[in-house]
Amino acid sequence: MSDLDAKINEHFAGFVVRKDLVKAVKGNAIVPTYVLEYLLGQYCATDDEASIQTGIETVKEILRKHYVHRSEAGLIQSTIKEKGRYKVIDQVSVSLNEKTDSYEAVFDNLGIKKVAVDSGTVKAHPKLLVTGVWCIADVQYEFSEDARTSPWILESIKPIQIAKVDYDHYREVRSAFTTEEWIDILMQSIGFRPEAFGRRSKLLQLLRLIPFVERNYNLIELGPKGTGKSHIYSEFSPHGQLISGGEVSIPKLFVNNSNGRIGLVGYWDVVAFDEFAGREKTANKALVDIMKNYMANKSFSRGVNPMGAEASFSFVGNTDHNVPFMLKNSDLFEALPSQFHDSAFIDRLHAYLPGWEIDVIRGEMFTKGFGFIVNYLVEILRHLRSEDFSNRPDQFFQVSERISTRDRDAIYKTMSGMLKLIFPDGSQAEAEVEELLRLAMESRKRVKDQLARIDTTYPEVDFHYVGSDGAKRHVSTVEEDEYPQFYHLKPALDPKDQGNAAVAPPSAHLPSEDDERAMAPIASISPKPQPAPKLAEGHHVFAENRKGVSYDKLFGPYIDGASRIIVTDPYIRLFYQHRNMMEFVEMVIRRKPPEDQVKVHLVTGPDEGTISRQRELLESITTACTGTGVEFSWAFDTSGTAHARDIVTDTGWKMVLDRGLDIFQPPIKTEGFSLGDRLQEHRMLKNFYVTYVRLDPDVGGT
Template identity: 55%
Template sequence: MNDEMDDTAGQGYRAPDAAGPAPRPGGMTPLDRRINEAFPGVVVRKDLVKAVKGNAIVPTYVLEYLLGQYAATDDEASIRSGIEQVRNVLRDHYVHRGENRLVQSRIREKGRHRVIDKVSVALNERDDVYEAEFSNLGISRVEISSEVVRKHPKLLTGGVWCICDIVYAHSGDPKEAPWRLHSLKPIQLSNLDLDGYQATRARFTTDEWIDLLVQSIGFNPELLGARAKLLHLVRLIPFVERNYNLIELGPKGTGKSHIYSEFSPHGMLISGGEVTAAKLFVNNSTGRIGLVGYWDTVAFDEFAGRKKRADRGLVDIMKNYMANKSFSRGVETLGAEASMVFIGNTTHTVPYMLKNSDLFDELPEQYHDPAFLDRIHAYIPGWEFEQIRGEMFATGYGFVVDYLAEVLKSMRDLDYSDRYREHFQLSADISTRDRDGIHKTFSGLMKLVHPTGRASCDEIEALLRAAIEGRKRVKDQLVRIDTTMTPVRFGYRGADGEWSSVPVLEENEYPELYRRGTPSADVADEGEAEASGRGRNGVGASAGNEEGARSGAAGDAAGSTADGAVPAPTDSAPAVSELEEQHLSFRDGQRGFSFDRFFGPYLRGATKVTVADPFIRQPHQARNLMELIETIAKVTDDATETGVHLVTKVDENPEHARKQLANLEMIRTSSAVAGIGFDYEFSDTIHDRSISADTGWLIVLGRGLDVFQPFDTDWLDLRLRQQRYRQVKEFTVTYMRRDQSR
């Protein structure tokens, strides 16, 4: 390709003249090194895309295709040289729309020129020839051979990015276009070793592999929790699973459409209001099949909007296709394998939707139909994704997206939907349609995370729970919408017969609102769950359930008020002696946790509090400690002297240790304002994490105070002042009474 690209020197788009991106701070990570060693030639440093893109409106997979040709290496000098070559290719061959006439002139003067452009093809029925149109170059009626069209049929549906040689040959006939297509090469991988890809997976742990996939789609895994990473991977399932129906609704700016517009040459993103039955399925006048016949994934952007109107006939065809993989607009019934993705913005918060309607509330009326919604296999909670910020983009190494896209396409033939059955059995009252949704989501996640189809029992369980939750979110809302539907008990049994219930996260966060006006299969079956020990994460095992709401801290340790607001400790909270011993677990990504709510009642009236946490080192960990002291100040008498003693470890890095000491001294000074005496000591042997108070209570912290996921620390961010709006990491809290006489 190098020789081919160097044979012309047009005057198209010119990229910035910067020398290239700076080396990554701190150099390559151990995972980056392992990635480069395991997948030479098909991985790229993800921050390079931004370095070469400039103002060129080119999909990521096109840029990474070029970077894969020139800069797929870990050598900084080679990377800089490769970036310069890619910039030269873009400068000389990418057609910027504002310079299309200049490029046309260059083609005429030189006679032949190579361009990178989006090419679409249509049949000229009058002359019985196929003609190509070049999106940026602005030329059309370029004759293209039937053989090329047969080889690349997607040229007929929406267009494909290609590298093309254009020849200028004016014949003198005003009816004949002077442009001739000498060669056309779609930008995509030419070969794939799937067996090598699957075998090399064994060189990575599951966590490392997930991080590699997350980096490959462009995000920094260090800023994402385990649950957030898995949700990002669910977005990829339509590319690896045939006829998969997925919906994601959430706030603006969370990257919902990025995957479907930038990630794969096998996906098509269209506006939800711009599609017709002829374009999507089949054109009755020509008999030509629509988008579902050519693309692996068809994503509908801007799908939400109550005031939008949709063609009822189109909705009916979609319902049949989503259920049966077939469609008919005449006498002939056709089939296709394209997955359907529906993405849209929400304008209301989750508690508002749960209180006033349902989680499908934003959809147009024609799609707010139980028969249509029941065909959706999984619902991604878009409100759990962070707003996209600059630091969230990956700087590490990941697969060239075109390579990964071809891997996923080749794995659509595989079926891993039964790989859980050796260890687990789904609830018997899960319907066939619910089971199909769970199976397809589970199969897709297995292909992504465990491409060989082999995984440990714990690894399989984690993916099975995610698959069940995705379908449960759909079904629970259907029960709200259609009162004739019966609630389903979503869960599974292990090989030992132990029952595990699977709640959705918003069910934990807003239990009263989630179950408002609808019967709960899980609550109705509480007796069976209790008889089997309530399972790993059963009804009584996690914060947010009804039993926790009755007996939790401050009388509402895991519940919420009727309007969905999380109550802070007040003077009417129960006395310390009325609190109960209990164990609470919090799921990754859950909101609603705060020190006020879960620690405050147990620290009320304390005069001495000891905090044992070996990890009060980084600035955000010092902030957590200061917020705990703020809680203590709220629940203690201003006229009583209160002491807080910290036991922690000194940071091993001397520079970090100096900052750690400075932060602790600042906490000492700040605490004095509230009449709290703060002191600290360092211990080399400390391991356990706890809060103990002279109220007689010991709070055992599974993760210490560092329970919150990273978030923007801008002072205007509400999460900085209100912990309950932050997402948490997975952790546990155990409350133990040390002095029963109090």
């Protein structure tokens, strides 16, 4: 146990749990983390190893007996019938049957409907009327001769959440920890190992929590796949609801005019829209208009009296291109559906979390240390929603008066959220407030700068603040500092057309991985018309044991300018051969302009003996390329006809290699360091040849 683990156990005994225990008890139970931690909190909220092990077995037994797997629903139904009553853990929703004037529950996994529910239960737990809620429920079975009467009866129900916490104790004990320790505790509480993250990366992770601690906060996060954007909304809190961006309707989200029942915004602290991006998606215009009004005014109306709500909105989605490409050709909101790629909607966002700065989630990022039981932490955060910390920065800094009211409100809401998370006791120092203020201003500036691209009626704003010393301090975004040559460009094309501007013609289409696996994987590329190249065709032979050769020297000049590259090599099987493929991709990344997008597709043969390991290594290359501007895909040639070893580009070059990428002698493993491991020029070659062929643009090549 680390010093921090010992300290958190000392001050928050009974409210912390070792975070790796979730994986130990989950098994094949498809339940959110907060459900499992609720149970672990009952039996494993201790640092005593013997008690932990006993608690784990108890929780496993509870899940084994009472968690309902869909595949075993019939068995559990039979158990309820035979015993007359049985306790289950399931997702439950309730609706009113107007024909019988009674409430009826649906158990999602158990697969039973029309379960009788009394009015008192519905009044005590109104969320059941809106959507499914994870609960521990006692279900009875009483058969009746009346076919209209359901035999299923809900005797008692308990939503899985802590009812009451001591917020004053939480705030008082905060002073026992340094700022760095407290941030690390929060990181461990959401499941991450703090040592795997830098300071800014930690703050960006915590930024995802602001919707849980701030009322009516609107956050957007767009970035590469696999960075855990939706995890915090689906697994972290029983007060958050994650829905697919395409599955929401006006009645479900706001109010149903037929019965006057309020939707999700009236019952949940956070409504998150998953898979929100996608230019091909469409949205109901009326829904978009109501959303915009709600995001701006905290109220909505559907032809009747206006209604208010406190739910925060989070929008998460994947970007199609890397940052420099978006900045050069469109804007950082380019991935949004056209109805949401709207200046009025975007202006209502309080912060843009740069998802491209979040690392792809890897196993070594998860903690084995202690953190708050999430049910405890989310109740604390929910309590903090009623407080306002937005004026705290004013004792140290003055935000520019030239910033609009909407910008100022957005900055202060982000500041308030971060201060609630890190300094609930008000112990913040000037330097710490400044760090958070800069992050809050940057998060809003990212929105405002892109608005100036999308809608020319929005003026560019000088985001700065004045310190206690009277000095004016400007704020910039990371991408503004990294790509100044693109950041302030005004796109020549209409933003709605930008997505099509970078799409290659159909003749140059590279099939997706799914397409490749379903068809013969030897694809054709029709070269793009290019100026006459200075590079020469030719045949070159390289002697064994020679050094001084690298992929960059062999292939670099010939792949420059390509947007699609197909590598055909049937023998990418052993680990060092996968490393060769990775080094080829690295070479492409180094040589291409940062704003360009390049697709590299590998066609190789399956290694029947270790095919699962082969897939794992190939997928690791795909993951490693996330956010680089290079998209790596691969396919197996299951026909066994692909004996060719070549590299083909859509700029009209084909490089034929008798050994494929396997031109280096296998590395010799040593305990020390070897230049040959790090630099290709210091590796000995096998005997091989390469032939450079200029393809006829009118004919294409394979």
